[in-house]
Amino acid sequence: MSTSQENQGRFARRTVIAVGATGLAAAALAACGGGSEGQGGTDASEPAGKGDGADGGAPLAATADIPEGGGVVFADEGVVVTQPKAGEFKAFSSKCTHQGCAVRGVADGVITCPCHDSTFDAATGGATGGPATLPLPEKRIRVEGGSITLA
DSSP states (O other): OOHHHHHHHHHHHHHHHHHHHHHHHHHHHHHHSOOOTTTTOOOTTSOTTOOOSTTOOOOSEEGGGSOBTOEEEEGGGTEEEEEEETTEEEEEESBOTTTOOBOOEEETTEEEOTTTOOEEETTTOOEEESSOOSOOOBOOEEEETTEEEEO
């Protein structure tokens, strides 16, 4: 076999291997990729099992569970619900805007991140101290009949 024929054979094998590997990679990505509407997947921005509230999704909490001047962090849902004043409920992302740690406590109108002691206003989500300078993004909720549901 000549050198030219050996090189052609080698290139042909490389092409087959490269094409085969590309096909396998594409199949793996398709199997692991997030679904979109109509494909049975869940939206990454919405926790699995939680409805949008319009379809009667499970309540997040009872209004009685949220202390006035404080709040509750729902880690699985990525949300913190506060009650700045009696009967007024607010919800924000529980992900600190500094480095993404989960906020932990809510007391005396202040949401606190334990990682670097950033603080946020429980009524507005605005950063009030620490290294965080951006507010916690607001989340939509619906308060009906003593229940709080993500909207």
